[in-house]
Amino acid sequence: MASARASVIRSLRLVGQHAQKQQCREMSSSIGGPQRKVTILGAAGGIGQPLGLLMKLNPLVTHLSLYDIGGTPGVAADLSHINTPAEVAGFAGDADLGKALEGSDIVIIPAGVPRKPGMTRDDLFNINAGIVKALATAIAQHCPEAIVNMISNPVNSTVPIAAEVFKKAGTYDPRKLFGVTTLDVVRARTFYAAKQGLNVKDVDVPVVGGHAGVTILPLFSQATPKKPLEGEKLDALTKRTQDGGTEVVKAKDGKGSATLSMAYAGALFAEACLKGLNGQKGIVECTYVQSSIIPELPFFSSKVRLGTNGVEEILGLGEINEYEQKALEALKGELSASIQKGVDFVHQSWAGARGESLVQVVSFDVSVLCYKKSWDVALRVGVGVQLHANDQVVSVENCY
Numbered sequence: 001m002a003s004a005r006a007s008v009i010r011s012l013r014l015v016g017q018h019a020q021k022q023q024c025r026e027m028s029s030s031i032g033g034p035q036r037k038v039t040i041l042g043a044a045g046g047i048g049q050p051l052g053l054l055m056k057l058n059p060l061v062t063h064l065s066l067y068d069i070g071g072t073p074g075v076a077a078d079l080s081h082i083n084t085p086a087e088v089a090g091f092a093g094d095a096d097l098g099k100a101l102e103g104s105d106i107v108i109i110p111a112g113v114p115r116k117p118g119m120t121r122d123d124l125f126n127i128n129a130g131i132v133k134a135l136a137t138a139i140a141q142h143c144p145e146a147i148v149n150m151i152s153n154p155v156n157s158t159v160p161i162a163a164e165v166f167k168k169a170g171t172y173d174p175r176k177l178f179g180v181t182t183l184d185v186v187r188a189r190t191f192y193a194a195k196q197g198l199n200v201k202d203v204d205v206p207v208v209g210g211h212a213g214v215t216i217l218p219l220f221s222q223a224t225p226k227k228p229l230e231g232e233k234l235d236a237l238t239k240r241t242q243d244g245g246t247e248v249v250k251a252k253d254g255k256g257s258a259t260l261s262m263a264y265a266g267a268l269f270a271e272a273c274l275k276g277l278n279g280q281k282g283i284v285e286c287t288y289v290q291s292s293i294i295p296e297l298p299f300f301s302s303k304v305r306l307g308t309n310g311v312e313e314i315l316g317l318g319e320i321n322e323y324e325q326k327a328l329e330a331l332k333g334e335l336s337a338s339i340q341k342g343v344d345f346v347h348q349s350w351a352g353a354r355g356e357s358l359v360q361v362v363s364f365d366v367s368v369l370c371y372k373k374s375w376d377v378a379l380r381v382g383v384g385v386q387l388h389a390n391d392q393v394v395s396v397e398n399c400y
């Protein structure tokens with residue numbers, strides 16, 4: 001009898017100890033989860049600033065690194081006064097890029113120029129391709145294992161550009177390179193909820209394909225909660241989702257494109273990546289990644305399960321209806337050409353790495369961007385332009 005009582009007490013003690021350990025583990029993950037450094041490249045821009053704010057508010061971020069060609073010390077000082085745990089550091093200019101990137105878990109790239117009315121996203125290619133190539137080169141050098149969230153347009157081409165740079169550097173991990181298409185999902189949810197009289201909080205709509213015009217394919221047949229949608233109403237919703245970016249560009253009337261909704265979408269996607277990295281299960285987002293879902297399209301946006309190494313599983317398209325099948329066929333040509341354009345750009349720039357002819361000078365509101373074929377990137381410095389080749393400033397010119 002006495003020994004039976006002793007054994008019950010021993011068991012109770014063990015259960016107690018186990019419960020205590022479990023409690024400690026839970027507390028340690030909620031108080032002091034993993035250290036996570038998020039870096040924003042283009043952090044002083046229209047997207048960069050509100051995105052920095054949202055990341056500073058995110059409890060999963062412990063270090064927030066803000067990089068731009070200028071303006072980041074001010075943005076960093078401002079954000080650093082917010083009483084949330086993330087430590088903020090600002091970095092400006094080429095010489096600081098390595099420091100900004102070192103130790104990053106996630107690098108988010110909204111660096112580059114936005115559209116003006118009448119432009120397509122592809123019209124940004126000549127400027128943004130060089131910027132993205134230079135930044136990807138630095139990522140390969142300073143934080144080759146980081147997850148990269150590409151926002152800079154044209155996303156359909158800038159993601160393949162980064163992939164080619166990483167391949168050349170020997171650092172490419174297709175599980176860690178993402179084109180951020182979350183804004184398309186955010187818009188599809190908003191527009192579907194409004195049209196169908198639903199509470200937007202309950203709504204989800206997968207969006208697949210790419211991130212430009214007809215390459216954006218909302219799958220309203222899979223929208224939840226399900227409500228009948230066809231004919232003109234379906235056409236109108238599909239078109240509004242595809243033209244959402246243009247709607248904002250027109251409304252801003254020359255003052256750029258979506259920044260606040262993009263910052264929200266970028267923060268949602270970065271948080272999903274952080275949760276995946278931290279081992280949280282069941283994290284699924286639509287995103288533009290290297291994919292074999294559509295054999296002729298090496299990059300494609302679809303639902304992706306995120307995990308500790310980035311992409312854990314690319315989920316299929318699911319059941320799509322005839323309307324969506326037709327739209328899918330229609331987007332293939334443009335998406336394929338945009339992917340190839342990105343790949344070709346990188347290879348041509350390497351092939352011509354020793355030619356130095358000035359091919360384009362593009363002037364913007366307050367500054368000049370000077371783009372040299374074969375030179376890595378030309379950075380804006382007031383009205384002057386620093387010309388860079390192989391990471392060296394080789395001359396400063398005034399392009400006016």
Ligand SMILES: NC(=O)c1ccc[n+]([C@@H]2O[C@H](COP(=O)([O-])OP(=O)(O)OC[C@H]3O[C@@H](n4cnc5c(N)ncnc54)[C@H](O)[C@@H]3O)[C@@H](O)[C@H]2O)c1
Pocket residue numbers: 041042043044045046047048067068069070110111112113114115124128131134135150151152153154155180181182183184211256257258259262377379
């Ligand atoms: N993926 C999407 O859904 C989506 C949505 C909206 C905008 N965008 C794109 O995001 C990009 C940025 O838009 P924005 O409105 O923030 O533009 P912006 O001009 O307001 O800001 C861009 C920032 O990038 C910086 N920059 C330029 N070259 C750089 C370099 N080499 N290194 C670091 N920073 C550099 C600029 O100094 C500027 O601060 C555009 O290409 C736009 O088309 C994408």
Ligand SMILES: O=C(O)C[C@H](O)C(=O)O
Pocket residue numbers: 114115121153183244245246248249257258
């Ligand atoms: O439309 C743009 O140029 C910006 C962005 O891609 C968007 O969808 O809002």
